[in-house]
Amino acid sequence: MHIVCPFCGERSVAEFSYEGDATVERPALDASTEDWCAAVYDRVNPRGPHAEYWQHSFGCRAWLRVERDTLTHRISGVRLAGRHAGTAGPAGQGA
Amino acid sequence: MAEYSVFSLIGNALTGNRRWKPAWRAAAPKPTYDVIIVGGGGHGLATAYYLAKEHGIHNVAVLERGYVGGGNVGRNTTIVRSNYMLPGNAPFYEWSVKLWEGLSADLNYNVMFSQRGVLNLAHSPAQMDAYARRGNAMRLFGIDAELLDRAQVAKFVPSLDVSPDARFPVAGGLLQRRGGTARHDAVAWGYARGADRRGVDIVENCEVLGFLRDASGRIVGVETTRGEIRAGKVGVAVAGSTGEVMRRAGIERLPIESHVLQAFVSEPLKPVLDTVVTFGAGHLYVSQSDKGGLVFGGDIDGYNSYAQRGNLPVVEDVASLLLTMFPAYGRLKLLRSWGGIMDMSMDGSPIITTGPLPGLYLNAGWCYGGFKATPASGWCFAWTIANDRPHDLNAAYSLDRFHRGRVIDERGAGPVPWHH
Numbered sequence: 206m207h208i209v210c211p212f213c214g215e216r217s218v219a220e221f222s223y224e225g226d227a228t229v230e231r232p233a234l235d236a237s238t239e240d241w242c243a244a245v246y247d248r249v250n251p252r253g254p255h256a257e258y259w260q261h262s263f264g265c266r267a268w269l270r271v272e273r274d275t276l277t278h279r280i281s282g283v284r285l286a287g288r289h290a291g292t293a294g295p296a297g298q299g300a
Numbered sequence: 301m302a303e304y305s306v307f308s309l310i311g312n313a314l315t316g317n318r319r320w321k322p323a324w325r326a327a328a329p330k331p332t333y334d335v336i337i338v339g340g341g342g343h344g345l346a347t348a349y350y351l352a353k354e355h356g357i358h359n360v361a362v363l364e365r366g367y368v369g370g371g372n373v374g375r376n377t378t379i380v381r382s383n384y385m386l387p388g389n390a391p392f393y394e395w396s397v398k399l400w401e402g403l404s405a406d407l408n409y410n411v412m413f414s415q416r417g418v419l420n421l422a423h424s425p426a427q428m429d430a431y432a433r434r435g436n437a438m439r440l441f442g443i444d445a446e447l448l449d450r451a452q453v454a455k456f457v458p459s460l461d462v463s464p465d466a467r468f469p470v471a472g473g474l475l476q477r478r479g480g481t482a483r484h485d486a487v488a489w490g491y492a493r494g495a496d497r498r499g500v501d502i503v504e505n506c507e508v509l510g511f512l513r514d515a516s517g518r519i520v521g522v523e524t525t526r527g528e529i530r531a532g533k534v535g536v537a538v539a540g541s542t543g544e545v546m547r548r549a550g551i552e553r554l555p556i557e558s559h560v561l562q563a564f565v566s567e568p569l570k571p572v573l574d575t576v577v578t579f580g581a582g583h584l585y586v587s588q589s590d591k592g593g594l595v596f597g598g599d600i601d602g603y604n605s606y607a608q609r610g611n612l613p614v615v616e617d618v619a620s621l622l623l624t625m626f627p628a629y630g631r632l633k634l635l636r637s638w639g640g641i642m643d644m645s646m647d648g649s650p651i652i653t654t655g656p657l658p659g660l661y662l663n664a665g666w667c668y669g670g671f672k673a674t675p676a677s678g679w680c681f682a683w684t685i686a687n688d689r690p691h692d693l694n695a696a697y698s699l700d701r702f703h704r705g706r707v708i709d710e711r712g713a714g715p716v717p718w719h720h
Contacts, residue, residue: 250543
């Protein structure tokens with residue numbers, strides 16, 4: 206599996222750390238215990254397209270949001286995660 | 301079907317081995333059962349076996365999407381142990397080892413359970429302290445544990461590199477002599493035959509597409525590729541497919557992620573390793589099968605996957621750890637590798653519970669420790685289904701423990717399934 210980092214280009218998955226399901230929304234600080242438990246523990250765990258965070262730990266250390274199919278391991282999109290999302294460098298979308 | 305014995309072996313040998321019968325019937329589904337078990341893996345078959353044997357519930361069907369022995373029960377490294385520390389885990393896994401000890405006789409099927417010991421290596425004084433603590437906790441639960449120093453390890457595993465020049469010199473280890481390995485396929489086949497002989501229908505090539513409910517919302521059966529089948533109770537034991545099957549019952553989220561775990565077998569060797577050894581400065585476990593191949597594995601790949609195949613970085617990691625421990629294995633060829641889909645729970649411990657819907661029962665979250673748990677998992681799940689409440693041994697394995705602060709996190713890794 207290769208991931209196309211928006212800054213560094215196509216790199217082996219060995220350079221990246223998996224950081225989990227990107228669809229989980231962090232509840233507000235004053236949200237209920239039940240909402241927090243659901244966010245911390247409960248997952249959709251789809252068999253198919255999945256949005257997830259990866260960090261390019263052994264590269265530029267950027268956090269990425271990767272669209273990947275859990276059944277085929279095919280990656281259909283990579284972009285920078287967080288408040289700079291969409292401003293990534295020339296490598297652009299991954300394949 | 302006849303008992304297997306030395307006499308049946310001789311009798312069949314003398315008649316050219318033409319009189320053996322299939323070990324279980326190829327059953328077609330009946331319209332209704334008392335209990336349906338979804339998933340014909342080790343846990344599902346064991347559940348059906350103990351439902352019939354311990355609780356007198358014989359009108360049972362096991363529905364398997366593929367074929368018996370084709371899932372994780374045929375895709376593991378066959379290790380059996382009960383070296384757990386926490387109260388929710390230790391008695392359960394010890395009960396499993398006790399069932400393993402009598403399993404071949406109980407099933408009248410040789411599961412080749414070999415108590416050759418499981419040795420966890422330690423590489424630092426701190427790790428020795430941690431193992432002393434774990435060993436003491438085990439002994440308080442009545443589980444055997446021995447702390448070995450470096451010289452004892454060297455004597456127990458002669459081919460292991462215990463030299464001070466090793467990358468991570470061995471300081472000692474924690475040994476459970478009653479641990480060992482079993483023949484994984486025989487476990488599936490033995491439970492299938494045992495359940496079949498007690499009247500259970502094992503229905504292969506039968507995928508569950510949906511669940512039937514009555515007006516009150518209670519689960520009263522399943523919709524399958526072989527038609528509707530009704531039942532008073534439906535148990536689900538489908539390992540890595542838990543999320544997908546439960547979604548068909550309307551449960552969208554569970555404290556489980558599916559991850560891929562790879563395992564490897566080398567070309568066969570003369571006997572060279574007569575125990576199970578695990579590395580302590582990384583993650584690797586290795587044993588030698590009765591056919592001679594070295595069977596080994598390490599970490600899961602570490603990302604959600606249903607692919608039943610992994611990537612090369614883990615192959616490289618596992619191979620390098622094996623050679624760190626046993627430099628002499630460097631010329632070995634790898635014969636096979638495979639991947640299985642693990643139902644990684646959020647605390648690294650399983651779920652055996654009533655619910656989460658009326659009429660439904662769930663057995664899941666085995667991470668990559670499901671094989672050794674097969675007998676106790678089936679035994680406890682059968683008890684839970686028969687009595688509509690958990691047995692003391694699996695009372696801690698509830699589904700709501702995650703929302704009640706009662707997680708059982710043996711590794712202390714937190715709610716990060718790929719770190720367990």
